Amino acid sequence: MHRMPRRAFLGLVGGVVVVGAGAGTWEATRRHGPTAEAPDVHALQRVLGDPAPAARIGKTYLAEKPNAPAGRKGFVLPLLDPAKFPGGEIGMARAAPFDLSTPIRNAARVDCFASRVVELDGWILPQTILDLCAVTERHFG
Amino acid sequence: MTQLKNGNSVSRGETVTADVCVIGGGAAGITVARALANSNLHVVLLESGTTTFEAPTQDLYSGTSSGDSYDVNASRLRFLGGSTNHWAGWCRPLDPTDFEARPWVRNSGWPITRRDLDPYYARALPLVDIAVEPFDRDYWLKTRSDARVIPLLENDVMTTAVFRFSQGPVHFGDRFRKDLERAPNVDVYLESNVVNIATTKDAASVTHVDVATLKGNRFKVSAREYVLALGGIENARMLLASQDVRATGVANDHDLVGRYFMDHPEGHVGVLLLSGQAPDNFLGGRIDLLRTVVTFNTKVFEREQMNAIAFVVGTTEPLAVKGKIDSRDVAAVLQAIEGGASIPYELYLRGEPEPNPDSRITLTNKLDALGVPRLDLRWQLGPDDRARYRHAIELLAKQFGSKGVGWVRIEPADFGQPKSDVFYGAHHMGTTRMHADPRKGVVDAQCRAHGMSNLSIAGSSVFPAVGFSNPTLTILALALRIADNVRATLA
Numbered sequence A: 001m002h003r004m005p006r007r008a009f010l011g012l013v014g015g016v017v018v019v020g021a022g023a024g025t026w027e028a029t030r031r032h033g034p035t036a037e038a039p040d041v042h043a044l045q046r047v048l049g050d051p052a053p054a055a056r057i058g059k060t061y062l063a064e065k066p067n068a069p070a071g072r073k074g075f076v077l078p079l080l081d082p083a084k085f086p087g088g089e090i091g092m093a094r095a096a097p098f099d100l101s102t103p104i105r106n107a108a109r110v111d112c113f114a115s116r117v118v119e120l121d122g123w124i125l126p127q128t129i130l131d132l133c134a135v136t137e138r139h140f141g
Numbered sequence B: 001m002t003q004l005k006n007g008n009s010v011s012r013g014e015t016v017t018a019d020v021c022v023i024g025g026g027a028a029g030i031t032v033a034r035a036l037a038n039s040n041l042h043v044v045l046l047e048s049g050t051t052t053f054e055a056p057t058q059d060l061y062s063g064t065s066s067g068d069s070y071d072v073n074a075s076r077l078r079f080l081g082g083s084t085n086h087w088a089g090w091c092r093p094l095d096p097t098d099f100e101a102r103p104w105v106r107n108s109g110w111p112i113t114r115r116d117l118d119p120y121y122a123r124a125l126p127l128v129d130i131a132v133e134p135f136d137r138d139y140w141l142k143t144r145s146d147a148r149v150i151p152l153l154e155n156d157v158m159t160t161a162v163f164r165f166s167q168g169p170v171h172f173g174d175r176f177r178k179d180l181e182r183a184p185n186v187d188v189y190l191e192s193n194v195v196n197i198a199t200t201k202d203a204a205s206v207t208h209v210d211v212a213t214l215k216g217n218r219f220k221v222s223a224r225e226y227v228l229a230l231g232g233i234e235n236a237r238m239l240l241a242s243q244d245v246r247a248t249g250v251a252n253d254h255d256l257v258g259r260y261f262m263d264h265p266e267g268h269v270g271v272l273l274l275s276g277q278a279p280d281n282f283l284g285g286r287i288d289l290l291r292t293v294v295t296f297n298t299k300v301f302e303r304e305q306m307n308a309i310a311f312v313v314g315t316t317e318p319l320a321v322k323g324k325i326d327s328r329d330v331a332a333v334l335q336a337i338e339g340g341a342s343i344p345y346e347l348y349l350r351g352e353p354e355p356n357p358d359s360r361i362t363l364t365n366k367l368d369a370l371g372v373p374r375l376d377l378r379w380q381l382g383p384d385d386r387a388r389y390r391h392a393i394e395l396l397a398k399q400f401g402s403k404g405v406g407w408v409r410i411e412p413a414d415f416g417q418p419k420s421d422v423f424y425g426a427h428h429m430g431t432t433r434m435h436a437d438p439r440k441g442v443v444d445a446q447c448r449a450h451g452m453s454n455l456s457i458a459g460s461s462v463f464p465a466v467g468f469s470n471p472t473l474t475i476l477a478l479a480l481r482i483a484d485n486v487r488a489t490l491a
Helices: A006-032 A039-048 A052-064 A068-072 A088-094 A102-113 A127-140 B027-035 B055-061 B082-086 B114-128 B137-143 B172-182 B234-241 B298-303 B327-338 B385-402 B472-490
Strands: A117-120 A123-126 B015-023 B043-046 B158-165 B186-190 B193-199 B206-212 B218-228 B266-275 B290-296 B309-313 B342-351 B360-367 B373-378 B406-410 B455-457
Touching: A039 A088, A039 A127, A039 B327, A052 A117, A052 A127, A052 B327, A102 A123, A102 A127, A102 B327, A102 B385, A117 A127, A117 B385, A123 A127, A123 B385, A123 B406, A127 B327, B015 B027, B015 B186, B015 B206, B015 B472, B027 B043, B027 B082, B027 B172, B027 B186, B027 B472, B043 B218, B082 B172, B114 B472, B137 B158, B137 B290, B172 B186, B193 B218, B193 B234, B218 B234, B218 B472, B234 B360, B234 B373, B266 B327, B266 B385, B290 B298, B290 B385, B309 B385, B327 B342, B327 B406, B342 B385, B385 B406, B455 B472
Parallel strands: B015 B043, B015 B218, B043 B186, B218 B455
Antiparallel strands: A117 A123, B158 B290, B193 B206, B206 B218, B266 B342, B266 B406, B290 B309, B309 B342, B360 B373
């Protein structure tokens, strides 16, 4: 019997888990449609209030760097996954927008710390924020 | 009280004698003369202009610029008080590291330390109406509970630097004219332009200076000691133009006079979008005439191989360069993510240029109204300067972003590219640089011209490296030190 090396096996399992989690979130988004009914998209809209400014940035970002968000597809909305939020969907629904934005805020700050920034039209912005803008453009633009 | 004299009243061809001849009535020259006032030394101060702006006198400054764009005429003023007549009053000593030789900043390093100048900085502060208190950030952040400053970001990378302001600001001609008139041993001659520095045949001593007025008078001044204090550009021009004995000019045996011209690249480099309001101390003038700027910790300059750099936060809402992204959209996203109101400020950079021997003043074939060759300024930043300034902005952006302080936009987007436009602070420095080795500097550690017995050079032309501080306070400190040296020499 072929024995898979332990490292490769763990990597495969990890990849399946990550893809699975992302796919689940995107499936929920797809199922609920682009009307912000999915919990994560709904949370995104609550974080942003008016999604139009982020969507406009996202449109520019996607036009300028069409390939840039590919590697990070599905990164932003999982940050707003109710399953990871204290109190689940109910907790998320009751949370203030600023608290909802905490995972995004933290990810954006870590981006800057780790030099994961993108220069767009002179703005030096965290990758997470541009991903967020791209996702917003996709759902609300 | 002795009224100010006028060069047109001196008998034509007369030789005025003195113990000390101070050439130039700006911040440096007035400070030297004032420091020697009421002593037993007879001091003659020669000022080109009168007590007010006059176009024909100002035109004596006119020259050309063949390097990075620079207005050699408008960036200085030629009447009693010199360029203090239009300065903004920013004061800050050089940092101790500015005096050190930093291997990553070529040609940096003074032959003296900050400690050598500290007593003179303390004596200089009252001249510009600033209370003698430390500039040290710890003092203002921690000790002064009544006027405590609030930093934007203090961590292992970023820190805060303190500038203070001359109230008024002090215009040296207006402020100290009475002191000079009252001093029985000081004679100030207005409308008296030095057009030549005459030396002995071995070029080792100044014998006299030739003086001309725009109304046609000519006379000489002979003294035991001379202090050249014409400003960072004109000091070099005068030395280069004085060719009686040597074609290379005075104090120029090693082709250094006029080289290493520096100014602080300074100006708008972007938008600082803060998540919240900037503390008052960053916006200027509201706490003890103090203004803080953002800079980096000393070890970061070394680690990142950067020149000294600071960022000034502008007080007004920026007139953002139009781009593809509306800054209001970025502000809305920042506000959503970081909370608080997102407020845009101008982001100004104040950079140290690398001392560059190819950045230089030379003489042209054109003559001014008094027959002195006009100058050409070929201002050139060091080869790495622009990229270092951009790197500093990016570092600032990452630091501010990582702590939620705010986001940064670079404007114009190509800032920092080779040959991209830079602004300047009209701080003329470096053209008669100080170095212990005569082959590497025009003046020694005491501001004495190498190889000359009786010529000192005052002003920012002696700065071999310049940090990001405005030069005036250091000009005054060095002038006071020169006055002490002259007094000791003639005692």
